[in-house]
Amino acid sequence: MATRAVEVEAARRAFVAGSTRVPGPDLVAPAVAASWERSRAHAVDPERITAHFLGHHRDVSRLVTCADDVLDAFTTGHPGAGCSVVLLDPAGVVRARRDCDRALARLLDAVLLVPGYGYGERAVGTTAASIALHDQADTALDGVEHFHTQLTCLAEAAAVVTDPRTGGTAGALTVLSHDTERTALALPLARMLADRVTEAMAGEPHRVTRAILDRFTAEHAAGGSWVLATDGDYVVTNGAARRLPSGDQRVLSDLLLASLVLADFTTQHVDLPSGRCAEIGVRPVHLAGTSVGCVLTGSPAGELAAPRPPESVRRQGSHVAPTTRRDYAQDLHTTRHDHAQARIRANRELLSPYLRARQEVVASIRQGRNHLLIGEPGVGKRTLLVEQFRAAYPTGRVVTVDGEAYAGDGDVPEPDLARSADGRPCLVLLRAMNLLTPVGARRLDEALRPLVALPEAPLVVGCVDTPAVDATRPYGLLLRHFHEVTRVPALRYRADEIGEIALAVLRRLSGRRALRLSLQVVRVLEGYAWPGNVSELEDVLRYVVARKPVGEIQARDLPQLCFQGRSRKMSMLEAAQCDAVIQALYECNGNRYRAAAMLGIARSSLYRKIDAFGISYIA
Structure with missing residues (x-):
């Protein structure tokens, strides 16, 4: 074996030096010899690694997502395997790498075999992965068979990963070790891992469904009264939720879908059409760092107390008198809490x-x-x-x-x-x-x-x-x-959003020009009545854009109508909002932080309401 390694090394050095003689099949496999010729035709430098960083895809492909799961499972189950596993895409770019040996990991870092780097045949010459991708066949490579000198210390075994949808090549999975520790099991290991990646890709469309159903099952097993789950297209419910009246079911499903679209995952009270009040919690379902769905759990208000202990435990010591004081006002405390939550909910709907x-x-x-x-x-x-x-x-x-x-x-x-x-x-x-x-x-x-x-x-x-x-x-x-x-x-009831709406309209009207709104301008816009609503706001910003091409828009750039004083009568909705704000400030002794919490809105929104309604200081 040592004699063959010396002969292959001598043949490689001669070929790199410019010899036109190609080693015979008795010394080097025809696929390796062909790769040597292609490497020399690509003018690969055999002494210097010229791999370049090509970057990562912004949208993670299905191949990389499935390979990450397979490689993580392998390295977790075999931490002492003494090898590294690398995934390359069809272009020869390294997309994933997992290491089971720290020394080998440092060696691979030194030769730039790192995710994001192009490691194709044009960059580093002959490798097991480049031959596998070119010939569409599994390949094992000894250290001396590499074209590049710095790679001769590595032993490689590469297997082709097949795309289950198209039947084409999705990439190559390579198992690397030091050449002194090469084994005949490297190629079967690479083939097994490649097959697992292909199987994972075949089941990829169902991963989202499985993740949501697993979370749905876990919430149902935890004893949630109502459990609903969705991926945005379908809604799954448990038996308790299906026994609700149709109006209640529709409200819960609407809340579930809206929470997924708006990414608003909170716990809140909900008044159902049947007249009951419910405690609802919506939680997202994450997969690969992305929210793919959400699960809603809920029950009638007042039924979210700690689970009752088993009957056998509860009856232990029943002949002994209780040693703690009984809280005769417990039901009253619960009623007050429910009333406070219902009030916050009503205030939030009134003000937003x-x-x-x-x-x-x-x-x-x-x-x-x-x-x-x-x-x-x-x-x-x-x-x-x-x-x-x-x-x-x-x-x-x-x-x-x-x-x-x-x-x-x-x-x-x-x-x-x-x-x-x-x-x-x-x-x-x-x-x-x-x-x-x-x-x-x-x-x-x-x-x-x-x-x-x-x-x-x-x-x-x-x-x-x-x-x-x-x-x-x-x-x-x-x-x-x-x-x-x-x-x-109407827009006058959405003072909290006027700044964001104006900025969105400004971006659409100004195109690529650098225009921005000053804080003073936002305050002026929030103080105007906007009888023409969003259409009038667009007209005002169109007037400003026509006269100020770039820069920060100041108050002097706005038309005169934005500063015209108005003495108008409050509408019924504005009067109700003003009364709610004043009542909350009185009950909190002027503490705006507590008042905002009581109203269910942000403090900045409360400040805008106070300025818009001209509410005096309350202490």
Whole structure:
């Protein structure tokens, strides 16, 4: 064996030095000799490692995700294997590496066999992985058979990883050790690990489902009264949740879907349509560092106490009188806590009406329920709807039907309201329904009725530019097509969000120009009434962008209308919000931190409310 190693080393040195004679098959395998020739044709430097860092993929591929699980399991179960396992993609870039020997790991670091580096044949010459990827066959390589001098201390065995979907090559898995510790079991080990990666890739589409079902099973076994889980498309419920009234089930599923889309995982009280109050907790399900779903657990309020001990334990010492004082006011304490939580919940909904509207829209889109949005003109009903629909279905199709087109008595072309031929989800948006005439409403009703018979009916959402629904108007004929009604609040009721909305509109209008809002400008925008809502805000920012191409927007750049004083009467909603803030400040003796907690809002939001309503200092 030592004689062959010396002969191979001599042949390699001669070949590297420029010899045209290729070693025969009795000395070097034909695949290795061919790789030597390709390495020399690529002008590989045999004395200096020229591997370059090519970076990592921003989106982790399915190959790397599955290989990480397989390699982690191998290194955890065999910490003393004395080898390293490396995964390369079809381009020869190192994507993963696991080490079972620290000294070997330092050696691989020295030759830049590190994740993110290109280790193909063009960079370092002959390796087992490069031959396996080129010939589509498993390969074992002794140290002296490497083209590069610094790699002759390594023994390699590489196996091809097959993509189960396409049948092509997904990469190569290599087992490395020091050449003095090479073994004939390296190649079978590489083949076994490659097969496990292929099996994991075949089951990858079901990993998310398994992870969610495992979490669902664990929560159900823990004794949760109601357990619901979702991946965004389907909702799984346990028996206790299915026994709830249909209205309660819909509220819980809506909350679950909205929490997943908005990434709002909290514990809260919920008032159910049946009249009961429930304690609800929503927790995310993570897979490879990404939230892939969430699980909701809940029970009627007051039933989340510690689990009762077994009967045999509870009855031990029952003949002995209790040694602790009985709390006769325990039920009263619980009632006070429930009332306080219910008050916080009611205050949050009163002071943050837009959050509830967005949650209802998200849930309706996810569950395919037709929805009617009402509100003043320009409050952003269409923007909210299209934004959430695109977030749920990036490739979906939006068909807009303008109510003004049906306002006349002329012939109106029938819109294509059915789903497209490729099966993409479809949203039918009915704009300005309040402008419909009786004839137009009847025509639109005739166009909507056939959609119910479709196997996959499109989602129909209507927009009415009035703050209330009037069934006596012509569009009242279409109300039977909608399952829910949501009021989108006016911009003057969303002072906490005006800064973010203005920044988003500014980015859209300014394009690539560097424009930003000063804090003083944000305060001015928050103090204006915005009778035209978001449309008026867009007009103001369009005026500013036309006159200030770059830089920070100051208060002097705004039009005069933003500074006009106004003496208007508070609306009923504003008066209720103002009363709630004043009452909370009085009960907390002016402590704004405690008042914000009582109201269920952030302190910054409380400060804005105080400034907007002109509330004096309360101590």
